[in-house]
Amino acid sequence: LLYLEPSNFKGIKDTLGIAGSDLVLADIAQLLRDNSPDDAILARYAGTVFAIILNDANLAQAEALAEKLRQALADKIFDIEGKSVTTTFSIGIAPIHETTQDAKQALNHAEQACGIAREQGGNQAHTFSEEDALAVLEADKKMITLLQIALKNNRFSLQYQPIVSLHAEPGERYEVLLRMLDPDNQLVMPGEFLDAAANAGLLVDIDRWVIKNAARALLDKRKLGKELQFFIKLSAASLNDPGMLAWISKLLQAARLHGDSMVFEITEQAAVENLSTTKNFANGLRQLHxxxxxxxxxxEAHSLSYLNHLQVDFLKIDGSHIANVNNEDSQQVIQEVAELGRSRGFQTIAEHVQDPACLAVLWQHGVNFIQGYYLQQPEDDMDYDFSSGGG
Incomplete structure (x- = not known):
């Protein structure tokens, strides 16, 4: 099994927009078809990742094909709408034999091997070995232990980033962001521990820790006369947890918090992949106010028609479009989401706003709120001056 990931595809998307980057992916798919054996099974596995299954091939043949594909992409120049971009592959190779437990294990091994190739600089292939398996297992065990300690001993912390109205709408809103403290009291970012948490089945417990401690922070601010609204991220695991809504309901009652003090957010990808569950969850949240x-x-470049099935209060426009706001495709997405919001009665938020250059476009299209380092980086304290507005 070959697991192939183009490097720096976010940069390509920022340069070419979604439509242009999709053309690059189509060209990469054709490159893989042209250079792979006729009996190979090729697929676009997820996002920008491709996978190839080789039938009746030995390891030497798989490694030779990986090198051939690596070189072919490294030599390729993509000319899209007057712009040229290049990329390279990080390739993970996972042998499939009688000791391979199932397809999931083979994919995990190939993905981990790809990660090693990427960490070593990319533009190379790496074959998964027993040494890799032991190293990954050891690293996961160490991280899982840290996570279990963090849950038991409150070794997590919360930071807050303001979400500010572009149209002077009243109220103070913050995104709640999770961090973990390592043994040296250094902050560990979620990207470093969420995969391990998912593998260990700890995401629901972590989400509940965040919600419970966010509720405490809301109560503390209420004592000071401030009524805030928190945006709290939920994992797909919590979305699929049958007890989550009842748990949130009990927490709100015990804390005597009104439901609209909390905005629960999931990723668009999680919603699309779990559409029926998301619909029921959103309806349940509405009953809790x-x-x-x-x-x-x-x-992603899919249609927004899935929103016909969901009752949504806020849509957060992906930061890649905000960073690439002068690109025609990104402006089209911003306009489409904002117009959909106006027609359907939900509000829109531009995330990852880094500088004031994009504000005129966001204002023009009627985006309601902004969030990002332009306003303030995530901080321990909630001290943003909302009277200054978003400009």
């Missing part, structure tokens, strides 16, 4: 948001909207 909580708000519901989708994050990273427009990150």
């Amino acid at each position: 909580c708000k519901f948001a989708l994050d990273h909207v427009g990150s």
